[in-house]
Amino acid sequence: MIAVGNGSLIFSSPLGCNLFEAQSTKVGFVNFPATTLNCRRSLTSTLTNLAPIKANGGSRMSSLKSGIEVNSNERAIINNSDDSSGSSVRHEISTKGKRSTNIVWHKCSVEKIDRQELLQQKGCVIWITGLSGSGKSTLACALTRGLHSGGKLTYVLDGDNVRHGLNRDLTFKPEDRAENIRRIGEVAKLFSDAGIICIASVISPYRSDRDAIRSMLPDGDFIEVFMDTPLGVCEARDPKGLYKLARAGKIKGFTGVDDPYEPPLNCEIVLEQEGDKCPSPEDMAEKVICYLDVKGYLNA
Ligand SMILES: Nc1ncnc2c1ncn2[C@@H]1O[C@H](COP(=O)(O)OS(=O)(=O)O)[C@@H](OP(=O)(O)O)[C@H]1O
Numbered sequence: 601m602i603a604v605g606n607g608s609l610i611f612s613s614p615l616g617c618n619l620f621e622a623q624s625t626k627v628g629f630v631n632f633p634a635t636t637l638n639c640r641r642s643l644t645s646t647l648t649n650l651a652p653i654k655a656n657g658g659s660r661m662s663s664l665k666s667g668i669e670v671n672s673n674e675r676a677i678i679n680n681s682d683d684s685s686g687s688s689v690r691h692e693i694s695t696k697g698k699r700s701t702n703i704v705w706h707k708c709s710v711e712k713i714d715r716q717e718l719l720q721q722k723g724c725v726i727w728i729t730g731l732s733g734s735g736k737s738t739l740a741c742a743l744t745r746g747l748h749s750g751g752k753l754t755y756v757l758d759g760d761n762v763r764h765g766l767n768r769d770l771t772f773k774p775e776d777r778a779e780n781i782r783r784i785g786e787v788a789k790l791f792s793d794a795g796i797i798c799i800a801s802v803i804s805p806y807r808s809d810r811d812a813i814r815s816m817l818p819d820g821d822f823i824e825v826f827m828d829t830p831l832g833v834c835e836a837r838d839p840k841g842l843y844k845l846a847r848a849g850k851i852k853g854f855t856g857v858d859d860p861y862e863p864p865l866n867c868e869i870v871l872e873q874e875g876d877k878c879p880s881p882e883d884m885a886e887k888v889i890c891y892l893d894v895k896g897y898l899n900a
C-alpha cells in the first residue's frame with residue numbers, strides 16, 4: 601500500500617510499483633529489472649494526485665539589460681549590456697557572506713540546463729536521513745546501482761565517508777553536526793548543479809539543518825527520504841558495535857541513545873517497516889527511482 605500524507609509518500613507494505621514483472625538482472629546483491637526505470641504504469645496514477653513538484657530544469661538567463669537590483673539572497677545584481685563572449689556580464693556583489701565581502705558571482709555560458717541536456721537527466725539531491733543502522737548507506741548503494749544500470753549519472757556522499765576527508769575536523773557536537781550537514785549540502789548542491797543525481801546518506805539529526813539545505817536548492821530538487829527504522833531494529837543490527845559502546849557509556853552523545861533525532865515532518869518519501877519486516881534495499885531503491893521518474897528527473 602502507498603499512503604500519501606502531507607505530500608509524503610509512505611511506503612509501508614508490498615510493492616505498489618511492481619517492477620519485477622519484467623525479467624530482472626542481478627547487480628551485486630540487488631536484483632534490478634531490465635526495465636528498472638519504467639515504472640510509470642503502476643505509480644503515475646498515485647503520484648499525480650500529489651501536489652506537482654516539477655523538476656527544476658534550470659533556465660538560461662534572459663537577455664540582460666543595464667541596471668542594478670537586489671535579490672532575495674541579498675546580492676546586488678549589476679546588469680550591464682549583454683556581450684557575445686560567452687562570459688556573462690551580470691555581476692552579483694554578495695553582502696551575505698560571513699567572512700567574504702565584495703565578491704562577485706561569475707556566470708558561465710554553459711549552464712545546468714546544458715549539462716542536463718548532455719546527461720539526459722535532471723540534477724537533484726536525494727537526502728537520506730535516519731538513525732545509525734537504519735539502512736541509509738545500504739539504500740544509497742542500491743539506489744546508485746539501480747540508477748547507474750539505467751544509464752543515469754549519480755554520486756553518493758556518505759556521512760561516514762565524508763568524515764574521513766572533507767569533514768575530518770568535525771566532531772559529533774551539535775554545532776559540528778550542523779557544519780557537517782552544511783558542507784555536505786553545499787557539495788550536494790554543486791553535484792546537482794552539475795546535472796548529477798546526488799545521493800547524500802547522513803544521519804542529519806536536526807530538522808533545521810536539513811531544512812536549511814532544502815532552502816538552498818531550487819524547488820523540488822531536494823528529495824528528503826526518511827528511513828523510518830525503529831531504534832530497536834537499528835540497535836539490534838548494530839553492525840559497527842556503536843550502540844553497544846554508547847549503552848555502555850563509552851561513546852557520549854550517540855544519536856538515539858543520548859543525543860536527539862528529529863524525524864522529518866514533511867519529507868517526500870518515508871520508508872518504513874512492513875510489520876516486523878523491513879523491505880529489501882532493492883524494493884526501497886525502486887520506490888525512490890519511481891518517484892524520480894514520475895517527477896521528471898530521469899529525463900532532460
Ligand atoms: N555520537 C555519534 N552519533 C551518531 N553517529 C556516530 C557517533 N559517533 C560515531 N558515529 C558514526 O558516524 C556516522 C554518522 O556520521 P554522520 O556524518 O552521518 O552524522 S551527523 O549527520 O553529523 O549526525 C554513523 O554512521 P552510520 O551508522 O552510517 O549512520 C556512525 O557510525
Ligand SMILES: Nc1ncnc2c1ncn2[C@@H]1O[C@H](COP(=O)(O)OP(=O)(O)O)[C@@H](O)[C@H]1O
Nearest residue numbers: 732733734735736737738837839878879880881
Ligand atoms: N533493507 C534492509 N533489510 C535488512 N537489513 C538491512 C537493510 N538495510 C540495511 N540493512 C542492514 O542494516 C545494517 C545497517 O545498514 P547501513 O546501511 O549501514 O545503515 P546506516 O547507513 O543507516 O548506518 C547493515 O548491517 C545492513 O546490512
